[in-house]
Each structure stands twice: as structure tokens, then as C-alpha cells.
Amino acid sequence: xxxxxxxxxxxxxxxxxxxxxxxxxxxxxxxxxxxxxxxxxxxxxxxxxxxxxxxxxxxxxxxxxxxxxxxxxxxxxxxxxxxxxxxxxxxxxxxxxxxxxxxxxxxxxxxxxxxxxxxxxxxxxxxxxxxxxxxxxxxxxxxxxxxxxxxxxxxxxxxxxxxxxxxxxxxxxxxxxxxxxxxxxxxxxxxxxxxxxxxxxxxxxxxxxxxxxxxxxxxxxxxxxxxxxxxxxxxxxxxxxxxxxxxxxxxxxxxxxxxxxxxxxxxxxxxxxxxxxxxxxxxxxxxxxxxxxxxxxxxxxxxxxxxxxxxxxxxxxxxxxxxxxxxxxxxxxxxxxxxxxxxxxxxxxxxxxxxxxxxxxxxxxxxxxxxxxxxxxxxxxxxxxxxxxxxxxxxxxxxxxxxxxxxxx
Amino acid sequence: xxxxxxxxxxxxxxxxxxxxxxxxxxxxxxxxxxxxxxxxxxxxxxxxxxxxxxxxxxxxxxxxxxxxxxxxxxxxxxxxxxxxxxxxxxxxxxxxxxxxxxxxxxxxxxxxxxxxxxxxxxxxxxxxxxxxxxxxxxxxxxxxxxxxxxxxxxxxxxxxxxxxxxxxxxxxxxxxxxxxxxxxxxxxxxxxxxxxxxxxxxxxxxxxxxxxxxxxxxxxxxxxxxxxxxxxxxxxxxxxxxxxxxxxxxxxxxxxxxxxxxxxxxxxxx
Numbered sequence: 001x002x003x004x005x006x007x008x009x010x011x012x013x014x015x016x017x018x019x020x021x022x023x024x025x026x027x028x029x030x031x032x033x034x035x036x037x038x039x040x041x042x043x044x045x046x047x048x049x050x051x052x053x054x055x056x057x058x059x060x061x062x063x064x065x066x067x068x069x070x071x072x073x074x075x076x077x078x079x080x081x082x083x084x085x086x087x088x089x090x091x092x093x094x095x096x097x098x099x100x101x102x103x104x105x106x107x108x109x110x111x112x113x114x115x116x117x118x119x120x121x122x123x124x125x126x127x128x129x130x131x132x133x134x135x136x137x138x139x140x141x142x143x144x145x146x147x148x149x150x151x152x153x154x155x156x157x158x159x160x161x162x163x164x165x166x167x168x169x170x171x172x173x174x175x176x177x178x179x180x181x182x183x184x185x186x187x188x189x190x191x192x193x194x195x196x197x198x199x200x201x202x203x204x205x206x207x208x209x210x211x212x213x214x215x216x217x218x219x220x221x222x223x224x225x226x227x228x229x230x231x232x233x234x235x236x237x238x239x240x241x242x243x244x245x246x247x248x249x250x251x252x253x254x255x256x257x258x259x260x261x262x263x264x265x266x267x268x269x270x271x272x273x274x275x276x277x278x279x280x281x282x283x284x285x286x287x288x289x290x291x292x293x294x295x296x297x298x299x300x301x302x303x304x305x306x307x308x309x310x311x312x313x314x315x316x317x318x319x320x321x322x323x324x325x326x327x328x329x330x331x332x333x334x335x336x337x338x339x340x341x342x343x344x345x346x347x348x349x350x351x352x353x354x355x356x357x358x359x360x361x362x363x364x365x366x367x368x369x370x371x372x373x374x375x376x377x378x379x380x381x382x383x384x385x386x387x388x389x390x391x392x393x394x395x396x397x398x399x400x401x402x403x404x405x406x407x408x409x
Numbered sequence: 410x411x412x413x414x415x416x417x418x419x420x421x422x423x424x425x426x427x428x429x430x431x432x433x434x435x436x437x438x439x440x441x442x443x444x445x446x447x448x449x450x451x452x453x454x455x456x457x458x459x460x461x462x463x464x465x466x467x468x469x470x471x472x473x474x475x476x477x478x479x480x481x482x483x484x485x486x487x488x489x490x491x492x493x494x495x496x497x498x499x500x501x502x503x504x505x506x507x508x509x510x511x512x513x514x515x516x517x518x519x520x521x522x523x524x525x526x527x528x529x530x531x532x533x534x535x536x537x538x539x540x541x542x543x544x545x546x547x548x549x550x551x552x553x554x555x556x557x558x559x560x561x562x563x564x565x566x567x568x569x570x571x572x573x574x575x576x577x578x579x580x581x582x583x584x585x586x587x588x589x590x591x592x593x594x595x596x597x598x599x600x601x602x603x604x605x606x607x608x609x610x611x612x613x614x615x616x617x618x619x620x621x622x623x624x625x626x627x628x629x630x631x632x633x634x635x636x637x638x639x640x641x642x643x644x645x646x647x648x649x650x651x652x653x654x655x656x657x658x659x660x661x662x663x664x665x666x667x668x669x670x671x672x673x674x675x676x677x678x679x
Binding site for chain 2: 067156158159160161164175176177178179180181231235238239240253254255328345346347348405406407408
């Protein structure tokens with residue numbers, strides 16, 4: 001007789017109930033566990049997907065930040081067309097280090113992620129002392145931060161010997177930057193960055209009406225500031241107004257010889273050749289000698305790319321803001337275009353590079369080492385000590401500027 | 410270490426250059442920056458003649474402690490171009506001679522660099538004026554510039570205010586030596602809010618670094634430090650008995666009409 005047969009019938013019923021309950025509880029637990037694991041799996045997969053999206057976004061931001069030209073190609077085949085127009089007007093370099101462009105592309109490409117952009121000063125990243133954008137990318141479960149240094153538009157001056165007091169024609173006096181890292185803005189400071197600075201220093205002190213109007217050309221050189229404002233702008237970003245001897249270093253054609261143990265610099269007045277007679281400025285001077293100052297010297301776009309002189313205003317006014325030919329060091333806008341303020345550490349009264357569209361191509365003002373005096377206060381003709389009068393009397397002479405910094409190694 | 414992807418090499422690559430690169434396992438790169446404007450624009454690199462210029466700064470994710478710098482000595486009429494690859498132990502800018510050369514290659518002429526989203530291609534001739542064009546490319550992996558979480562920047566962490574100046578006596582060094590030329594303050598200049606600038610110190614140190622002051626640079630003015638003229642001016646041939654801070658020293662320069670003097674601390678202009 002089995003054990004089960006020996007159990008009383010009342011107890012049998014109890015046992016059946018008990019076993020059934022156990023089975024039910026077991027089934028319920030298994031069901032709950034299965035459901036929980038399934039949910040965990042789904043959640044993990046979602047989180048992994050989010051991470052992938054964030055990683056994808058970060059890679060895109062990084063690449064778009066640095067590569068203006070690539071972004072340009074991307075824009076042409078896709079959205080955010082307004083930047084294509086701007087790139088045509090100002091050159092593709094405006095697309096580098098440009099948060100607006102990236103924000104636009106991201107809003108179309110990755111609408112499911114949140115991006116927060118802030119200007120910060122970061123001091124430890126790879127020993128770079130600079131401002132940059134701090135970007136936080138967020139999804140439901142993850143956050144990632146990128147720091148993007150605002151350094152796309154700086155050149156690093158190669159270590160070497162450079163002429164000092166070049167405006168005095170001294171070919172032997174020199175300085176050198178071994179063990180020093182000097183970074184210089186490739187372009188003159190533009191309205192966008194000037195407005196940005198204004199918004200940092202004084203939200204209640206916006207641009208004046210003229211500046212507001214002009215700043216619509218946001219990537220064109222900013223002008224109309226006093227020298228002190230220019231210094232303040234540069235200092236805010238941890239920089240200083242470009243020194244005259246550094247302007248020489250980034251622009252003079254590099255060719256030097258040694259004489260009695262000291263370098264003997266070529267002080268060619270043009271950045272593209274060591275021969276002064278190479279190029280259209282010399283042709284224009286010869287033209288003036290032969291035909292007089294009144295007969296027009298015809299310029300073409302190649303000439304205006306090198307030096308945007310007075311003659312270029314008529315023919316290529318719409319191209320004024322295109323970055324013109326770079327010097328050997330990668331600096332733009334050194335001859336022609338806007339006059340440029342510099343800080344002269346030797347001859348403080350030689351503090352303005354006068355080469356600009358205020359002078360014809362034949363003018364002696366279009367020389368790299370030429371400096372005149374600007375009082376740094378106003379922009380009327382009387383505020384300048386002209387060595388040669390501009391073609392036209394202007395109500396407001398435009399003076400642009402750029403910054404540099406000397407970083408410890 | 411990342412491995413070389415054969416697909417990124419052109420069949421026509423110069424074997425020796427290719428082999429050199431393979432031997433050095435300089436391969437797929439995760440991040441790169443083209444450094445030369447001519448290279449950026451895809452033009453033939455012809456300037457400045459005879460000068461070694463940085464072409465490319467690159468690093469590889471798996472090798473987080475160093476970066477690579479590719480340099481090019483631009484050819485002159487007489488001398489062929491030459492490429493150098495240096496391995497740098499930090500991520501600072503590419504300065505020629507700042508790292509260990511892992512390969513050199515010559516002769517090269519008419520180098521042109523083109524960049525796409527996937528690779529950076531180097532095209533050149535190995536015979537001057539000839540038609541023998543060759544090329545190789547680095548495949549770009551592409552990675553993050555930074556992938557680190559950062560807190561907000563605390564303004565208190567900065568050194569040097571706008572008002573700090575040597576002339577007023579309110580200044581601080583961000584790099585300073587003692588009498589034995591040992592660092593008193595290790596380099597903190599990256600924390601200077603308004604930059605920093607080198608000065609010619611009265612200390613008889615011919616080390617490879619100059620002392621630096623934090624704050625706006627007003628060098629060359631009366632009473633301010635003389636503008637630093639460079640390390641070679643600190644060295645023996647330009648100094649008296651190894652000291653470069655003395656009246657009339659050429660180690661610094663001043664506004665016209667002023668002269669350099671040593672005030673016992675640094676070379677100043679008076």
C-alpha cells in the first residue's frame with residue numbers, strides 16, 4: 001500500500017491544496033523573473049543604443065567643429081543652406097569652430113538628443129589656455145561632455161629668428177621664439193566674435209546703432225573700436241593685441257642669410273615673394289610712372305585676392321570679405337582690405353598697418369613693414385598721421401585688429 | 410596599437426616609404442589636424458622653401474600617452490623635400506625636434522595633401538620635374554576630441570588679474586626659479602586668466618625656460634619688464650659671464666628712447 005493511500009482523505013485534500021499552491025507560487029515567481037529579465041534586457045539595449053547615439057553625435061560635433069571644408073560639402077548636399085550662402089560670401093573657414101552651423105546640423109540629424117552649449121575658459125586641457133565651447137549631450141539615461149577649443153582660427157608661429165624693427169629697414173636686428181609658443185589669429189577679429197565679447201562683458205551695454213548695423217556682416221572684420229577696446233577684447237580671451245614685430249614675422253617672406261654671425265633678413269614688401277618686383281604692385285607703380293596717377297591701373301581678381309586695394313572696390317566689392325591669399329605662416333588679410341592696428345613695442349607711434357582699400361595699388365602704403373600713427377581714439381582723418389593721403393576723404397576710416405598670445409611651453 | 414589596413418595604401422606607393430610606415434606601425438589614425446594652409450587647401454606645398462613645416466598632428470586612441478607629428482622640409486631648387494615623422498610624448502603642438510624621429514623619407518617633390526572624410530592622401534613625385542607620381546594615405550578612424558566629463562570652471566582657479574603689473578608691484582610669477590635654477594613655482598601659466606609673458610631674470614640661469622609673469626603684457630614701457638628677445642639672447646654669447654640682466658643688455662628690448670636696466674629682479678626699461 002502506498003504512502004498516499006495510507007493518508008486520511010481529509011489530509012489528502014489538504015496536501016493537494018498545498019502542492020497546488022506551491023506549484024502556483026513557483027509558476028508566478030518564474031513568470032515574474034522572466035518578465036523582469038526581459039525588461040532589463042530591453043532597458044539595457046535602449047541604454048546601449050542611447051550611448052551609441054551620443055557617441056555618434058560627439059564624433060560628428062568633433063569633426064564638424066574642426067573641418068570647415070568638410071562641413072561645406074555636407075551643407076551643399078543637405079540642409080542648413082543659409083550657411084552655404086555665408087560660406088560663399090566669407091569663405092569656407094567661417095564654418096570651422098562655428099557653433100551655429102553645428103547646432104543647425106544637429107537639430108536636423110539628431111533631434112532625439114539634447115545639446116547644451118556654453119562658452120567656458122578651460123585651462124588644463126592639453127595645456128591649452130583658451131576659451132572654448134563646452135557641449136553637453138544628453139539622452140534619457142546618459143550625459144557626455146565635450147570641450148571644443150576655440151582655436152581653429154589661430155596659427156602657430158614656427159620656431160625661428162625673425163626681424164625686429166623691420167619698419168626701420170633694419171635687416172640684422174632680430175628676435176627669436178625658440179621654446180616660446182606664439183599663436184596669432186589668422187584673420188582680423190570679426191563682428192560675430194566682437195558681439196560675443198560684448199555680450200560677456202556687459203549685457204546692458206550692447207553695440208551702438210552703427211555697430212549693430214555693421215555687425216550684420218557677421219564674419220567681416222569688426223572696426224570702429226578704440227585701441228583700448230581692442231586691447232580689452234584680446235585680454236578678455238587671454239590674449240593681447242598683435243605686436244608689430246609679430247605681424248612682420250607672420251607676413252614677411254621667409255628668406256634669410258647670415259652675415260657675421262647675425263641673420264640678414266629679406267625685407268620684401270610683399271608676402272608672396274622675396275623680390276619686390278614680383279607681382280602687380282610693382283606693375284602698378286611702373287604704370288603710374290609711365291602714365292601718371294590719373295590713368296586707371298586695371299586689376300583682376302587674382303591681384304585683388306593678394307591685395308584688396310582701392311581699384312578692387314569697384315570691380316569686386318562683393319568679394320571684400322573673402323579671405324585673401326595666406327602668407328607663408330597661414331595669416332590672412334595682411335595687405336589691402338581694412339587698415340590694422342598693432343602694438344609697437346619699439347616705436348609706439350608706428351602702430352597702424354595702413355595698407356587698405358583706401359590706397360591705390362601703386363601706393364607705397366602697400367608694404368608689409370609700413371606703419372603710420374593712429375591715436376587710437378577716433379576714426380576721422382585727423383586721428384591719423386598719414387604719410388600719404390588716402391584716395392578719398394572718409395567720415396570714418398575703418399581700422400580692424402587681431403590678437404595673439406604667447407603660451408608657456 | 411592599431412593595425413595597418415592594407416586597403417588604405419595605394420598600389421603605386423613607394424615601397425620604402427610604405428615599408429617604413431608599416432615597420433613603424435603608423436597606421437590608422439583616430440584624430441588628425443592638418444596644420445599647413447597649403448595642405449588644407451589641397452595645393453602643392455611649395456612655401457617656405459627649405460623650411461621644415463608641420464603638416465599633420467595625429468593621435469591614436471589606443472596610444473593615449475603620445476601623439477605623432479608629420480613634418481615636411483619644403484624642397485628648394487637644389488634640395489629635395491623630406492618627410493619626418495616624430496613621436497611626441499605629449500599632446501602639445503608640433504614643434505620640429507620636439508620628439509623622437511620614427512622615420513625620415515626623401516626625396517620628395519611637389520607634395521600635395523588632400524583630405525576627405527575617410528582619409529588624408531599624400532601625393533608626390535620622387536623625381537624632380539618628372540612624371541613619377543606616387544601616393545599613400547592615412548585612413549581616418551575619427552574619434553572624440555575630448556570625452557571627459559568636466560565640471561563648471563571655477564574662476565577662483567585663475568591666476569593674475571587685469572590690474573596686475575610689474576610696474577605697480579602687484580604681480581605674480583607663474584613660472585619661477587630659485588638661485589639654483591630649480592623651479593620654485595612649477596609652470597602654472599596655463600592658469601593665468603589674462604595670459605602670461607616671459608621676462609629676462611636677474612638669476613644666472615641658462616635653462617631652457619624663461620621665468621614668466623601672469624597678467625597683461627605691457628613689456629617695453631618705462632618701468633615695465635623689457636620684451637623678451639628669445640632664449641639665445643639669454644645664453645652665453647649674448648650675456649656677460651652668463652648673466653643677461655645688466656644695463657644695456659640685448660636680451661630684452663624697449664620702446665625707442667628707453668634703455669634696458671637690471672633692477673635686481675628682472676631686466677626692465679627705463
